[in-house]
Amino acid sequence: MSPKKIIPCLDVKDGKVVKGVNFVDMTDIGSPPQLAEEYCAQGADEITLLDITATLERRETFFDLVSETAKRISVPLAVGGGMRSADEMSRILKAGADKVSINTAAVMNPGLIRESAERFGKERIIVAIDAKKTRDSWDVVTHGGTKTIKLDAVEWARKVEDLGAGEILLTSVDADGVKNGYDIPLNKAVADAVGIPVTASGGCGKIEDFFEVLSQTNVSSALAASVFHYKQFTVKEVKQYLKDRGVRVR
Numbered sequence: 001m002s003p004k005k006i007i008p009c010l011d012v013k014d015g016k017v018v019k020g021v022n023f024v025d026m027t028d029i030g031s032p033p034q035l036a037e038e039y040c041a042q043g044a045d046e047i048t049l050l051d052i053t054a055t056l057e058r059r060e061t062f063f064d065l066v067s068e069t070a071k072r073i074s075v076p077l078a079v080g081g082g083m084r085s086a087d088e089m090s091r092i093l094k095a096g097a098d099k100v101s102i103n104t105a106a107v108m109n110p111g112l113i114r115e116s117a118e119r120f121g122k123e124r125i126i127v128a129i130d131a132k133k134t135r136d137s138w139d140v141v142t143h144g145g146t147k148t149i150k151l152d153a154v155e156w157a158r159k160v161e162d163l164g165a166g167e168i169l170l171t172s173v174d175a176d177g178v179k180n181g182y183d184i185p186l187n188k189a190v191a192d193a194v195g196i197p198v199t200a201s202g203g204c205g206k207i208e209d210f211f212e213v214l215s216q217t218n219v220s221s222a223l224a225a226s227v228f229h230y231k232q233f234t235v236k237e238v239k240q241y242l243k244d245r246g247v248r249v250r
Helices: 032-042 063-071 086-095 104-108 111-120 153-163 184-193 207-216 235-244
Strands: 005-013 016-021 024-030 047-051 077-080 099-102 125-133 138-142 147-152 167-172 198-201 221-224
Touching: 005 032, 005 198, 005 235, 016 032, 024 032, 032 047, 032 063, 032 235, 047 063, 063 077, 063 086, 077 125, 086 099, 086 111, 099 104, 099 111, 104 111, 104 138, 111 125, 111 153, 125 153, 125 184, 138 153, 147 153, 153 167, 153 184, 167 184, 184 198, 184 207, 207 221, 207 235
Parallel strands: 005 047, 005 221, 047 077, 077 099, 099 125, 125 167, 167 198, 198 221
Antiparallel strands: 005 016, 016 024, 125 138, 138 147
16 A cells, blocks of 8 residues: 655645635735745645635636745646646646646546646546535535535536546545545545546645544545644654554655
């Protein structure tokens, strides 16, 4: 089994890193390039940069910010937000991103997954799935957490894999920013349903949450934001904690 990865996430709005609860009530945190550089120095395996309002505002992700962030780190940079075509994804990759993440555009046009995977290579294509609990399953949420689609998240995960996605970034809308831990049932259901790497996102509030999701599910990575932004602990401390408990990390 491959070592598990720890990925700090930078949610960006108006050029600043922000953090909210359940995708709303955003608070400014700081500069994306500066924070990315800091987390890279701490031992982050990747950095995820998400332009969280690009789809709602119907604009393209800001390329200069991507370029500046990429220059300041030595680990892979994944970028998502507002990309609706393979050409836009190409511009993000040329700006310095190593991977691109699509969510709403993939739901609206599933063929974009196959087109982009064939054009850039599946290892560079992440499909982000935001999921919200229903009575006995999870529905897909799009448009920055504002629209719930009657599309089963586990079935959608299987489909995006079939279409050529190289990874899945799975976020629990219910857990996002609440700090009560990752949604274990959701992450287990999706990771068990597909053969591509799944990154767990949403809900991390304490260092034990990393161990729980990485030991109880088949996810390959754990992504977090608040706990790093507010300096509860560093990436290095998380990795040491996991190593001490027998979890292989990079």
